[in-house]
Amino acid sequence: MxxxxxxxxxxxxxxxxxxxxxxxxxxDRRLQIAGITAISIxxxxxxxxxxxxIGTGYKAFVQTKITLEFPIxxxxxxxxxxADGNYRLIVxxxxxxxxxxxxxxxxxxxxxxxxxxNTQFMVRDAVVADPSLIGGTVALTVPASDPFDQLNKGExxxxxPEAQRRVTDRQIVWFDELxxxxxxxxxxxxxxxxxxDSRFPELAGLSGAIVGSFFALLVCFLISFPTGIAAAIxxxxxAPRNRWTDLIEVNINNLAAVPSIxxxxxxxxxxxxxxxxxxxxxxxxxxxxxxxxxxxxIIVTRAALKAVPPSIREGALGMGASKHQVVMHHVLPLxxxxxxxxxxxxxxxxxxxxxxxxxIGMNAFLTSPPGGILDAATALPTQIFIWADSPERGFVxxxxxxxxxxxGFLMVMNAVAIFLRQRLERxx
Amino acid sequence: MAGYVILLxxxxxxxxxxxxxxxxxxxxxxxxxxxxxxPGYHGAFVAVWVGIPALVLVLLWLFLQGPVVxxxxxxxxxxxxxxxxxxxxxxLYLSEIQNVVAGRxxxxxxxxxxxxxxxxxxxNIIARWAMLVVVAALMVVALPLARxxxxxxxxxxNNVERVMSALMIFCSLVAIVTTLGIVVSLLFxxxxxxxxxxxxxxxxxxxxxxxxxLRDDQVAGLGAFGxxxxxxxxxxxxxxxxxxxxxxxxxxxxxxxxxxxxxVRRIVKPIMEMLAGIPTVVYGFFAVLTVAPAVRDFGSxxxxxxxxxxxxxxxxxxxxxxxxxxxxxSDDAIKAVPRSMRDGSxxxxxxxxxxxxxxxxxxxxxxxxxxxxxxxxxxxxxTMIVVMAAGxxxxxxxxxxxxxxxxxxxxxxxxxxxxxxxxxxTLAAFALGLVLFIVTLALNVLALSIVRKYREKYE
Numbered sequence: 020m021x022x023x024x025x026x027x028x029x030x031x032x033x034x035x036x037x038x039x040x041x042x043x044x045x046x047d048r049r050l051q052i053a054g055i056t057a058i059s060i061x062x063x064x065x066x067x068x069x070x071x072x073i074g075t076g077y078k079a080f081v082q083t084k085i086t087l088e089f090p091i092x093x094x095x096x097x098x099x100x101x102a103d104g105n106y107r108l109i110v111x112x113x114x115x116x117x118x119x120x121x122x123x124x125x126x127x128x129x130x131x132x133x134x135x136x137n138t139q140f141m142v143r144d145a146v147v148a149d150p151s152l153i154g155g156t157v158a159l160t161v162p163a164s165d166p167f168d169q170l171n172k173g174e175x176x177x178x179x180p181e182a183q184r185r186v187t188d189r190q191i192v193w194f195d196e197l198x199x200x201x202x203x204x205x206x207x208x209x210x211x212x213x214x215x216d217s218r219f220p221e222l223a224g225l226s227g228a229i230v231g232s233f234f235a236l237l238v239c240f241l242i243s244f245p246t247g248i249a250a251a252i253x254x255x256x257x258a259p260r261n262r263w264t265d266l267i268e269v270n271i272n273n274l275a276a277v278p279s280i281x282x283x284x285x286x287x288x289x290x291x292x293x294x295x296x297x298x299x300x301x302x303x304x305x306x307x308x309x310x311x312x313x314x315x316x317i318i319v320t321r322a323a324l325k326a327v328p329p330s331i332r333e334g335a336l337g338m339g340a341s342k343h344q345v346v347m348h349h350v351l352p353l354x355x356x357x358x359x360x361x362x363x364x365x366x367x368x369x370x371x372x373x374x375x376x377x378x379i380g381m382n383a384f385l386t387s388p389p390g391g392i393l394d395a396a397t398a399l400p401t402q403i404f405i406w407a408d409s410p411e412r413g414f415v416x417x418x419x420x421x422x423x424x425x426x427g428f429l430m431v432m433n434a435v436a437i438f439l440r441q442r443l444e445r446x447x
Numbered sequence: 448m449a450g451y452v453i454l455l456x457x458x459x460x461x462x463x464x465x466x467x468x469x470x471x472x473x474x475x476x477x478x479x480x481x482x483x484x485x486p487g488y489h490g491a492f493v494a495v496w497v498g499i500p501a502l503v504l505v506l507l508w509l510f511l512q513g514p515v516v517x518x519x520x521x522x523x524x525x526x527x528x529x530x531x532x533x534x535x536x537x538x539l540y541l542s543e544i545q546n547v548v549a550g551r552x553x554x555x556x557x558x559x560x561x562x563x564x565x566x567x568x569x570x571n572i573i574a575r576w577a578m579l580v581v582v583a584a585l586m587v588v589a590l591p592l593a594r595x596x597x598x599x600x601x602x603x604x605n606n607v608e609r610v611m612s613a614l615m616i617f618c619s620l621v622a623i624v625t626t627l628g629i630v631v632s633l634l635f636x637x638x639x640x641x642x643x644x645x646x647x648x649x650x651x652x653x654x655x656x657x658x659x660x661l662r663d664d665q666v667a668g669l670g671a672f673g674x675x676x677x678x679x680x681x682x683x684x685x686x687x688x689x690x691x692x693x694x695x696x697x698x699x700x701x702x703x704x705x706x707x708x709x710x711v712r713r714i715v716k717p718i719m720e721m722l723a724g725i726p727t728v729v730y731g732f733f734a735v736l737t738v739a740p741a742v743r744d745f746g747s748x749x750x751x752x753x754x755x756x757x758x759x760x761x762x763x764x765x766x767x768x769x770x771x772x773x774x775x776x777s778d779d780a781i782k783a784v785p786r787s788m789r790d791g792s793x794x795x796x797x798x799x800x801x802x803x804x805x806x807x808x809x810x811x812x813x814x815x816x817x818x819x820x821x822x823x824x825x826x827x828x829x830t831m832i833v834v835m836a837a838g839x840x841x842x843x844x845x846x847x848x849x850x851x852x853x854x855x856x857x858x859x860x861x862x863x864x865x866x867x868x869x870x871x872x873t874l875a876a877f878a879l880g881l882v883l884f885i886v887t888l889a890l891n892v893l894a895l896s897i898v899r900k901y902r903e904k905y906e
Contacts, residue, residue, distance in 0.1 A: 021516060043798050044579075044798060044800075046798070046800050047798040047799055047800040049797075049800070050701065050804070051702065051706050051799075051800070053698050053702075054698045054699065054701050054702025054703075054705075054706055055697035055702060057695045057696075057697075057699045058698075058699050058703075058715055060695055061695055061699060061718070061719070061722065061767075061770050061771075061774075062718055064767050065718060065721060065722055066847070067737065068589065068725070068729075068730075068733050068767075071733065071737040072729075072733070072736075075736065095597070112583065154486075155510075191705060208704035211840065224596075243794075245618075246618045246621055247618075249614060249615045249618035249619070250615065250618040250622065252615055252617065253615035253616055253619045254619055257615065258614065258619075266623070267619055267620075267623060268623060270623055270626050271890055272623045272891075272895060273626070273888060273892065273895075274622055274625060274626060276627070276796065276824060276825075276882075276887065276891040277884065277887065278737070278824075278827075278829070278830070278855070278887055279830065280828065280829025280830045280855050280858055280859070280883070281629060281828070281880055281883065281884050281887075282629075282856070282880070283630045283881040284629075284632065284862075284877060285628055285632055285633075287862065288632035288633075288635070288877070289628050289632050292632075293632075295513060296512070310625050313621065313622065314622065315627070317619075317622070324621060327503060328782050334631075336517075336626070337583065341604065342606065342608075343608040343611060343612075347628075360620065367724065368724075368756070370726075371724075371728070371729075371832045372724025372726070373605075373726065373727065373830070373861065374727075374830035374831055374834075374855070376620070377834075377859055378858075378859070378862050378863075379862060382863070383487065383858035391856065400728045402727055403729075404727050404728055404731075404831070404834075404835070405733070407728075407732045407735065409836060412785060413776075415736070417456040418732055418736075419732075419736070422729050423726075425726065425729070426725070426729070427767070428723060429726070433724065444611070
């Protein structure tokens with residue numbers, strides 16, 4: 020460019036000048052194209068992520084079920100104590116009644132593998148709930164076991180050689196016959212939301228994780244919301260500017276950037292090791308998460324307080340309000356929408372946090388949801404981690420479905436935050 | 448029980464509030480204009496003096512009850528058991544007693560233990576009821592005491608405001624206490640680790656095999672704690688992540704600031720926020736489910752064998768996670784360059800790309816560098832992606848197609864399902880955590896100071 024300037028009178032239509040200009044404009048376009056490429060890559064990767072999750076996860080939202088009639092033989096179940104009957108045999112007899120030509124222990128076992136392993140307990144629960152069924156029949160719709168669920172959903176191809184799939188040719192024939200009898204259905208999988216965890220993919224659900232996450236977030240909110248607001252009010256409205264308050268400020272900024280796993284180490288050493296709080300409890304999880312969300316809440320609260328114009332404070336002070344009254348009666352209510360928005364976003368982050376919860380043991384295998392904040396529990400992200408580690412094929416779909424549920428919760432929380440911001444936040 | 452006690456405190460504080468407020472109302476009605484504080488402050492004054500001491504007492508009680516009961520239990524054990532017993536042996540007795548109380552019987556307990564277990568249960572029940580009674584008594588005494596101080600000229604508001612200020616200062620100290628807690632707990636456990644393993648071996652050793660034998664006859668590694676391969680693995684994965692994220696994030700920011708119109712910005716910004724808001728466990732599963740098989744298939748397609756948990760996979764996916772971080776920080780940095788510089792450059796006839804590359808980016812460089820450092824500290828401390836997608840075995844390699852392990856992976860695998868705090872295996876996790884904390888802290892302090900200096904330059 021420099022020599023162009025020194026040349027004095029320039030002929031702009033000169034071929035060299037034109038070529039130079041074309042080159043510069045081409046460079047401009049190249050940068051623009053590079054930018055578009057970068058954005059396309061980022062958007063494309065997000066797209067691939069979501070498509071692959073939905074692609075593997077959507078099938079877990081339906082579940083193959085089999086409707087069967089179980090004759091409750093009074094010889095196998097004692098009316099005095101219906102819980103102790105031989106329900107294994109009842110289930111086996113029910114299946115054998117449908118396929119009278121199946122004989123031999125091994126074949127009968129293979130036949131019963133079509134049903135979920137817990138069928139006998141479901142029959143038992145039905146009989147215990149209504150002992151008058153003894154001697155009659157119970158019609159139940161039970162989940163098919165994982166391999167047959169996969170077969171029905173087309174995940175296991177019938178063309179694969181028999182040795183390479185988990186269902187034998189004979190089992191497929193039986194399954195097709197059940198299908199021909201209209202016993203196979205594919206309803207919405209409510210169990211995904213209302214069952215607790217299980218070793219069997221067809222029975223595993225998220226209820227324990229959802230309840231655990233709820234308790235942990237509740238504890239986290241109850242600790243970090245009031246503490247964060249109080250700290251922010253002090254630092255923003257009352258604190259003198261000196262080395263102490265500077266130290267606190269630097270501290271909060273650095274805490275916000277400490278890796279989450281370090282908070283897990285803190286929880287393990289202090290809350291579990293020193294205070295002796297119970298392992299895997301949502302109380303401890305919530306306390307660790309609250310320490311992580313605290314800096315976020317303090318930072319957003321300070322921003323919201325700063326956004327309230329000084330005229331409000333001066334007006335209230337001029338009317339004779341004390342400094343505390345100014346803050347409590349005027350500034351804080353006006354800053355509340357901003358604080359709430361930031362808090363919800365902080366809670367959404369806490370909901371997705373996994374690593375610190377692993378360290379305090381919230382990745383236990385539990386088959387019932389927690390009853391309180393001191394019971395052992397899992398959380399949604401740790402449940403996803405457990406399922407992602409499970410070898411059974413059915414858990415791949417469950418994991419994706421669990422992730423979709425988690426993302427659903429996060430989207431709802433963020434939508435509420437955006438709604439609050441647009442509805443309540445005022446500009447001065 | 449503790450929950451009920453806290454409910455009781457809340458209820459009593461409410462009652463105290465209304466008692467105090469009614470006094471305040473009486474003063475107000477009696478002498479118009481001569482009362483100092485509004486009735487609400489009289490109420491709050493009484494409530495504060497009923498609620499806060501009770502709450503402090505409950506917390507102290509809950510904290511001290513366990514150790515006191517344990518001490519009583521040890522004293523109640525016959526001398527034949529405790530005489531000359533070591534600390535560990537007594538701890539063993541205590542955990543046995545607790546197991547008996549919880550009904551977890553592994554072997555037939557001795558009669559002494561059974562008796563102690565009964566004592567334990569009885570004392571705990573007594574302690575819980577005693578707490579309820581003492582707390583209730585405290586509140587019942589405090590209420591009239593606080594109420595007698597109320598008078599028309601009593602400065603209830605100033606009193607309440609002082610208490611509130613103290614509470615607010617206490618809350619802002621929580622951040623300091625948290626940092627102190629992190630530092631002290633990491634240092635404490637690390638010192639115990641360096642008691643068993645010399646610091647020089649940890650920092651400069653090149654063999655990391657924390658699987659120490661649990662029994663004497665077990666065949667296992669001897670337990671080598673040289674963390675160099677773990678550090679290099681962390682660096683390798685974080686570098687790959689930065690190599691993926693920096694160009695994409697920076698170019699995204701450049702395009703959004705200089706070329707994009709509002710419509711594009713309105714679409715791209717939320718997408719970047721979505722990328723930033725996705726939990727890391729989701730990225731980890733994405734790496735295992737989609738990226739790892741794709742990389743492996745591609746590798747075998749061109750005849751290269753790729754390890755199932757190649758560093759490339761974990762690093763690449765971590766890079767995706769960091770893109771929005773870099774793009775938003777670079778965006779801020781470029782926007783913070785004074786408009787006059789940009790306008791001047793454009794007025795001289797420079798194209799937009801020349802303005803960006805020769806004027807805006809050099810001016811914004813410190814801010815962008817700060818952003819990149821912050822992102823690097825994120826990459827080093829990121830856990831779930833590497834736990835799910837990277838390897839467990841520490842190999843000293845810089846080949847991105849090999850499997851390496853990271854500091855965070857080792858912390859998680861060393862600590863999951865293990866709460867024994869006395870063997871080097873678990874303590875090693877705290878030493879690694881200390882290194883992680885120091886490195887990320889240093890990166891953050893550096894980044895924040897660069898960003899601050901740079902911001903001051905243009906303000």
